[in-house]
Each structure stands twice: as structure tokens, then as C-alpha cells.
Amino acid sequence: MNPGHENLHRFMNKTVRFTEADTGHLMALAKVVQLKKKEYLFREGEYARYVGYVNKGCLRYFHTDPKGEEHIIYFAQENWWIGDLDSFYSRKPTPYNLQALEPCELFAFSVETFDRLRSEVPAYEEFRKLAHARATAARLETMLSQRRQTAEERYLALLKKFPDIFQRVPQHYIASYLGIKPQSLSRIRKQLSDGSR
């Protein structure tokens, strides 16, 4: 197997039995997309023509509101499947931006190649079914945690999911994701590091 596809192969096998032939078939349909730091896979108002797998790098998915304020929905890193399926399938403009925070390598699919992947690789379709269920559960959990957790608790949950986030994502983006001011984030970090001494 191409060593560049090992991550993907290993990752898919955590959820379903995904053979080397399945990985090969997937890669034959994929378009390898390189993004430079700060480059976008798609921007608000565009058609989100690709969904894809993050083989390398880290991105942010965000929306700019009518007042010009940015709202970060999530940070994606290696092994995430990303995209705006609603725009992708309905071919309408997306309200979101997907921007590289580091140089990224994605394995990307158009509607046509994605539909072929789903129908020609049954193990992939099975993966999607389970991954969709898990992702929905995770999103509900995020919604709940936004309502009931303190900023400090949300910060700790993010760190647990993404331990090296401060090495990879600018601090003001992390504050935006947590829905707090950068100064509040600094204060929380300081308090926690004082407390853990």
C-alpha cells in the first residue's frame, strides 16, 4: 500500500473492516488537494464542491455573521471527514468557510466520485452510516455543553479532544470557538496552570 494512505487505512479500520483493496478503490476516486496555510477549500457564498478526508494539517470551519464577526464551528485535524454536505448535495451556496491553518493535504471527492465511493465500496457506506450517527451525537453533546458548561469546562473538553491545539491554532481562534474573549482565555489558562503546580 502507498505509505501516504496508511493513516486513512488505519483510521477506517477503527470503525469497519476496510481492506487494502477498499483503500485503493477510495484513493482511485479521490482527488489529492493541497492547501497552503490560510488557503480555503471553499468560502461563504460559494458552492462547496468537495467533501474530503484530512490526511495532513489542521483547518477551521467558520461563519461570518452580518456584523462581520467570525464564529468558529469546529477545528478539523488529521482523520476528520469535512465539508458542507448540504451545499454539496443541493448545489446551493454554503454559509461556511473552510480554511487551512497549516499546509494541508486532503483526499477530496466531488458529488459524482463521492456517490461512486458510497455505492462501489460497501465498507465505506457502512463507515458513513456509523460515522454519521457518531457525529450527530457529538454535535448534540457540543450543543448541550455550550448551554450548561462553564468556559473553563469547555476549554478542558477541547484540550482533551485536541491536546496540541495551542501549538497549531492561534489563541484568538480558540477563544472565538469557546465563545469568550481572548483575555478570558488567557485568564483561564493562567488559573489552571497556577492551580496545577
Next chain:
Amino acid sequence: MNPGHENLHRFMNKTVRFTEADTGHLMALAKVVQLKKKEYLFREGEYARYVGYVNKGCLRYFHTDPKGEEHIIYFAQENWWIGDLDSFYSRKPTPYNLQALEPCELFAFSVETFDRLRSEVPAYEEFRKLAHARATAARLETMLSQRRQTAEERYLALLKKFPDIFQRVPQHYIASYLGIKPQSLSRIRKQLSDGSR
């Protein structure tokens, strides 16, 4: 066609071409479940063994946190597809409760009948693909609106989606969904009704 299935038939045809034979096939696999007011389709800690379509009635989907406080995630009404897919497919306990707020009629599917529906009725699978994309988009929008909208804006958005909600859902549940106290909800309603005179 059975007149009890007309809602479903009409609803599915808004998204995909869904023939009478498709509707008949779906109903042959469905289990018709009646819930009394306050009855549960599933409760926290149980396996959520059914997903289903709401043919009649209104329900709330909620989680109880460790402090005993209830957090309402959504209200479902006619034409919603509901369930906890994560628990459903992974057969692990759900952290959610799905409770009828009125007498309800659901067309419900077990994992086995649901998988048959998806493979035997291609139009249903196509519907799911598009509905999943739309639902994900709607959930992100809710997440965003929680962060940036005032309680009053969230209240108006809810009313738009669910105009007769005050006739069907107790006011303290609506307040819980909006993440505010019942008194604040009364105040918002009063202000808006004063303002619109």
C-alpha cells in the same frame, strides 16, 4: 393508498420522487407505535431500539444532567424523523429521553427493518442522504444561533419553525429549550405583544 399514510407520502415527495409502492414498502416494514401523553419512546440509559417518523403528535428530546436539570434539545412534530442513531446502531445506552407531549403515532423501525428499508427502497436511501445533509446544516445553525442570538431572537426563530408551539408545549419546556427562565420568557412574550399593538 391508506389515508393514514398520505402525510408521509406527501412529505417524502417534497425531497425525492417517492412512489405509492415505495410508501407501501416502507409501511410494510414499519411498526406503528402509539404513545400516550407523557409516555417515552426511550429513556436515558436504555438502548434506543427504534428510529421513526412522527405521523401524529409532538414530542420532546431531552437530557438530564448530573445535577438533575433537564436540557431540551428539540421538539419534534409531524413529519419529523426521530431517534438516537448512535445508540441505535452501536446498541449502547442513550443519554437522551424521547417523550410524547401529546398522544403520538409513530412509524418505527428496528435496526433490522431500517437497514432493509435503506437497501430495498433506493428512494428512501436518497431521501436520507439529503435529509441528513439538511439536518446537519440545521444543527450547525442552531449551534450558531445559540452563541450569537439574543433569547428574543431565538424565541422568534422557534415560533417561525413551530407556530403553534404554545398551544402544544408547556411554557416551561419552551423556556428550557431557549435556555432561559420561565419568567424571562413571559417577559419577552409580553414585550413583543405590547410592541406589536
